[in-house]
Amino acid sequence: METQQASTITVAAEGARGSITLNRPEKLNPLGTVTLTELADAARWFDARPEVKVVVVAGSGRSFSAGADLAAFAGDGPGSVTLREAADLGRRMADAVEAMNAVTVARLHGHCIGGGVVLAAACDLRVAADTTRFSIPEVDLGIPLAWGGIPRLVREIGPALTKELVMTCRPFGPAEAKAAGFLNRVVPEAALDAEVEELVQQLLTKSALTLTATKRHTNAVTEGMVATARCWSDADSLVTALLDPESREAATAYLSRHSAGRGEPK
Structure with a gap:
């Protein structure tokens, strides 16, 4: 097995298969500046290994991803960069993942929030546990859905549902996501690994x-x-x-409403 060194994700290749796993389970795998950079680097790392046909993209612990790490983007977290650079890292990440030569399979469970939805949308195929919880809370946080999320969602689920889910920020479940065309398969949580493995084995042939x-x-x-x-x-x-007063008020109100969750997405 060959691995790539990274601090917030694990990256491995063994023969024709590879894996990228978000690896900050104590924070529900947030997507900060370091993680976004490491994801883009991992995509390029796999492109240098043409023998890899399929890469599974997953999250460790209880969730796939709780979305953007707001502290990192505020410039006070590890690996912080200028505001404009930080704002563009998500787009670069999604473009790199989508452009990979290998087929990418997203393994979704727990929470798949905001930027996590964009990462999943950048993958080629998506398999989710029936207990997965999706939401896109960016508008409630006073920011637009960025990172190329809008066209990717329009591509997968159409413009009307994209507008509804992004503008209302309402949670949605895997049954709705599959009916809309976002998910390929939905299975009981206990069967998720087996279902992903079956799909990977089909592709490897x-x-x-x-x-x-x-x-x-x-x-x-x-x-x-x-x-x-x-x-x-x-x-x-x-x-x-981020500089608009009304948008900042919306973000403050949202964070105040959910502060009792102690980091658990709503």
């Missing part, structure tokens, strides 16, 4: 050439329909929202 060709062809068609390349300016909208 195919040639790397045909898998990559199918992925590239499908992505090229959808890029013509909903261009993620337009999202280079997402960071500017995000920075503007």
